[in-house]
Amino acid sequence: MLNAPAPPPAKPIDRALLRDLRLAVEDFNCDYADTLDRGDIEAWPDFFTDDGVYRLIARDNADANLPLSLMSCEGKGMLKDRAYAIANTEMFAPRYTMHHIAQVRVTDFDDQIVTAQANYIILETLIDEPTRLLQCGKYRDKFLLQGDKLLLKERNCIYDTVLVPTCIVFPP
Amino acid sequence: MTNTARFPTPSADAGPDLSDLHWPNDPSEIPDWIYTDQRIYDLEQARIFQGKTWNYVALEVELPNPGDYIRSYIGATPIIVARDEQGAVHAFENRCAHRGVEFCKTYRGSTKQFICPYHQWTYDLSGSLVSVPFRRGVKGVGGMPADFKLDEHNLRSLNVTCRHGVVFASFRDDIESFEDYLGPDMLDQFDTVFDGRPLKLLGVHRNTMPGNWKLYQENLKDPYHATLLHTYLTTFGLFVAGNKTMIMTDAKGRHSTLCNARPQGRPENDTSKQEIRSFHAAMQLADPRVIELIHEKDSPWTSNAITIWPNLILLRQTNILGARQIVPMGPNQFMLIWTTFGYADDDDAMDRHRLRQNNIFGPGGFIGIDDNEAIKFVQDGMQHSVPRHGVAPLGKDVEGPEVVITDRAIRSMYRHYREEMGL
Numbered sequence: 166m167l168n169a170p171a172p173p174p175a176k177p178i179d180r181a182l183l184r185d186l187r188l189a190v191e192d193f194n195c196d197y198a199d200t201l202d203r204g205d206i207e208a209w210p211d212f213f214t215d216d217g218v219y220r221l222i223a224r225d226n227a228d229a230n231l232p233l234s235l236m237s238c239e240g241k242g243m244l245k246d247r248a249y250a251i252a253n254t255e256m257f258a259p260r261y262t263m264h265h266i267a268q269v270r271v272t273d274f275d276d277q278i279v280t281a282q283a284n285y286i287i288l289e290t291l292i293d294e295p296t297r298l299l300q301c302g303k304y305r306d307k308f309l310l311q312g313d314k315l316l317l318k319e320r321n322c323i324y325d326t327v328l329v330p331t332c333i334v335f336p337p
Numbered sequence: 338m339t340n341t342a343r344f345p346t347p348s349a350d351a352g353p354d355l356s357d358l359h360w361p362n363d364p365s366e367i368p369d370w371i372y373t374d375q376r377i378y379d380l381e382q383a384r385i386f387q388g389k390t391w392n393y394v395a396l397e398v399e400l401p402n403p404g405d406y407i408r409s410y411i412g413a414t415p416i417i418v419a420r421d422e423q424g425a426v427h428a429f430e431n432r433c434a435h436r437g438v439e440f441c442k443t444y445r446g447s448t449k450q451f452i453c454p455y456h457q458w459t460y461d462l463s464g465s466l467v468s469v470p471f472r473r474g475v476k477g478v479g480g481m482p483a484d485f486k487l488d489e490h491n492l493r494s495l496n497v498t499c500r501h502g503v504v505f506a507s508f509r510d511d512i513e514s515f516e517d518y519l520g521p522d523m524l525d526q527f528d529t530v531f532d533g534r535p536l537k538l539l540g541v542h543r544n545t546m547p548g549n550w551k552l553y554q555e556n557l558k559d560p561y562h563a564t565l566l567h568t569y570l571t572t573f574g575l576f577v578a579g580n581k582t583m584i585m586t587d588a589k590g591r592h593s594t595l596c597n598a599r600p601q602g603r604p605e606n607d608t609s610k611q612e613i614r615s616f617h618a619a620m621q622l623a624d625p626r627v628i629e630l631i632h633e634k635d636s637p638w639t640s641n642a643i644t645i646w647p648n649l650i651l652l653r654q655t656n657i658l659g660a661r662q663i664v665p666m667g668p669n670q671f672m673l674i675w676t677t678f679g680y681a682d683d684d685d686a687m688d689r690h691r692l693r694q695n696n697i698f699g700p701g702g703f704i705g706i707d708d709n710e711a712i713k714f715v716q717d718g719m720q721h722s723v724p725r726h727g728v729a730p731l732g733k734d735v736e737g738p739e740v741v742i743t744d745r746a747i748r749s750m751y752r753h754y755r756e757e758m759g760l
Contacts, residue, residue: 221701225444226540232692233540233677235701239693242624247696253620254568256707258714328672329544332700332709 167227167305168323171272171282178274186271190281190308193315198264201335206251209336210244214309218319219244221337223327224302235329236336247336257334261290262299264337279308279315285322287337289330300326300337339510344493352380352759360760365744366726367751369719372549377758378668384758385647386412386665389512391498391505393649393662394418394428396676398502398536399445404462407445410664410672411495411506412648417441417451418504421462428506429464430493444541464492501531503660519645520587526594526643529636530653535681539692542675544700546709548716550648550663550671551754556708557644558593558746560584561731566711569703572620573628575599575655576640583638585738590749591646599630599639599655627696630655631687646753656687657694669716675699 193212200208213219221236238244265286273280282305289299302324308315322337353376360368371377386392394409395418406419408431415431431441433453440453450467451460459468466487474480495506498515505515516524546553556562563576570576581598622628630639633656643651650661658679664672675698679691698705729751732743754760 223540223542229445229540231538231540232688233542233695234692235542235699237692237696240624242622243627243693243696245623246627249620249623250569250703254572255703256566256568257710327543329542329700331544331546331713332706334701334706 167222167321168224168303171270171280174273175275178271182274183271186274186279186310187269187281189310189313189315190271190279190283190306191269193308194266194269194283194304198266202261202263204335206248206335209248210241213241213244213317213320215241217241217244217317219247219317219322219336220320221322221324221333224323224325225327227323235324235333251334255334257332258291260334262335263288263290266304274310277310278318279306279310281306281308285337297330298326299330299333300324302326302337338494339496339508340491340494352383355380355760358760360755361726363726364748364752365728365730367729367747368726369724371754371760372551372716372719373668373724375668378665380758381665382412382414385754386414387508388757389507389509390647391507391512391515391518391645392647393503393645393660394506395426395504396502396536396538396660396678397426397499397504398538398678398681399676400426402447404447404449405445406441406448406451406462408441408443410662411508413665413667415439415441416495416506417464418506419451419462419464425463426497426499426504427463428495428497428504429460429491430495432492433458434466434490434492435469458490460492464494466490466492501528501533502536503531519592520589522585523587523592523594523643523645526596526641527645527651529634529638529641530643530651530658532634536678537681537683537688539677539679539688539695541677542673542699544673544675544709545666546671546673546712547669548671548712549668549719550665552712552715553650553661553663553671553673554644554647554750555747556712557595557642557650558584558750559744560595560741561744562711563595563597566707567704569697569707573622575628575697581637582741583738584741584743584746586746586749589753590746591753593644593746593750595640595642595746596638597640598637626690627693628655629690629694631690646750652698654697655694656691657698658691659695659698669720673700 197212219238220234222234226233238247266283269283271281284303287300288296290296302322305321307319309318358370392411395407399407400420403420403422406417409416409418416428417431418428420426431439433440435458438453438455457470461467472481496510497506500515576597583596586593640654648663652659660676662674697703729744729747732740732745
């Protein structure tokens with residue numbers, strides 16, 4: 166289940182390595198958040214591997230083992246199509262979003278795959294409206310470590326804010 | 338059946354003083370106050386949602402086994418839809434007969450009985466009261482009056498009907514059958530989506546909308562916007578004015594269907610494109626699986642957008658199947674519950690295809706976002722500016738279903754609305 170506790174690592178991981186991996190994931194998340202919060206949606210697919218998967222899932226669906234996602238991309242093509250639609254075809258009011266990502270935890274490292282999770286909060290600001298909470302949720306991630314660079318093989322965003330306020334334009 | 342003896346029907350009331358509100362004489366004009374006035378909102382609850390209407394409340398696949406239940410709504414009223422041990426589906430108010438507690442606080446679940454947490458009044462799966470703690474008090478003192486009868490304190494139950502796996506409920510027993518309520522043409526459309534095959538539940542989205550609930554009915558009765566607002570649809574040919582299109586209503590004008598037949602390939606040569614400034618001729622999808630049409634129906638249409646008065650939008654678009662339930666939350670807000678499904682006999686590949694395609698709809702969808710934003714903009718305009726009348730002037734009422742640049746179905750809905758509301 167997507168929101169079940171992370172299982173213990175398959176093989177024991179050296180504490181120093183675990184710390185380095187956590188710092189690398191934190192750096193990655195900072196860059197990811199900064200890119201989206203600047204509105205540079207067309208750079209978003211580059212955070213993923215070519216076969217990268219992105220899913221945005223309401224927590225009640227995850228709890229009930231229902232597979233529907235609010236956004237779902239399988240591979241770079243679909244990630245790029247989502248980014249293109251946001252940049253070019255969707256109609257929405259201009260907005261600022263701001264991610265706050267915390268409690269980064271690396272739970273496994275095996276065969277260059279880093280399993281990690283983090284909590285996130287996204288604040289959204291529309292013109293002439295007070296800032297509001299758009300989402301709070303949890304990232305359940307799998308990264309591919311290539312040299313010293315991380316890429317997302319899988320990012321599942323499980324959100325507690327099930328009753329979505331109007332809509333979610335930019336991917337959390 | 339309802340147990341209305343204890344619950345008088347509000348629609349019988351005289352209603353509030355509305356003498357300051359005037360409907361414009363021009364039939365193409367719609368006054369702002371129907372979207373913003375609390376008295377109108379309250380009257381709608383009484384006369385429409387608690388009146389002689391069939392309201393969508395659940396899919397049977399959400400409660401497959403005895404004891405299964407979901408939280409739902411009829412109008413703004415929270416209800417529970419549950420399946421009893423014999424397999425019958427019941428709907429009743431989510432409000433304890435004792436102190437009025439909205440006791441069911443889970444989206445869905447399975448139970449033998451419902452126990453209100455406040456004083457543990459206990460109800461069975463049909464909403465009947467089965468036990469009350471300390472009925473005889475303690476040591477013979479206190480407790481219920483001697484003439485207290487359990488069966489006079491059941492939850493308020495609703496009239497329920499099911500067709501092809503879809504559950505509708507009504508506050509009224511004196512209402513026509515669901516089939517007569519829809520009429521033959523709309524029933525035929527309904528059966529295009531629900532053809533009697535067992536369904537498979539894929540999941541549910543929920544979102545709030547800062548707008549009046551009627552704007553959502555209007556949105557799906559408005560073929561004019563579909564081809565202009567939804568750049569994604571026009572760019573990839575899913576819905577284009579020049580496609581074979583039809584909009585029809587039932588005899589009373591309250592339900593409607595908007596159908597579109599998608600051409601093979603891309604519609605660059607469609608002359609109606611010249612009117613659509615947002616069309617992106619050069620755009621290609623990197624992964625066209627999202628819009629791929631897998632043939633599964635004999636219908637001549639590739640999309641059917643069906644509005645069933647007052648609270649249901651049924652959408653079949655390519656291979657997406659979904660029910661959108663409208664839940665009013667005051668004059669300026671409503672909730673949308675999007676229940677997405679396929680058929681029980683879909684294989685894994687078809688499941689994945691439907692899930693992939695659902696990127697188009699929902700509150701994060703390629704075109705779901707367009708509509709949610711547009712409706713917010715309309716309500717912003719009505720709430721922030723001096724009241725005036727909106728206009729729905731396109732097309733003529735006498736024209737046939739093939740004329741699609743028209744507001745005909747919006748006008749027919751409001752003719753029916755005025756009759757039902759006594760406005």
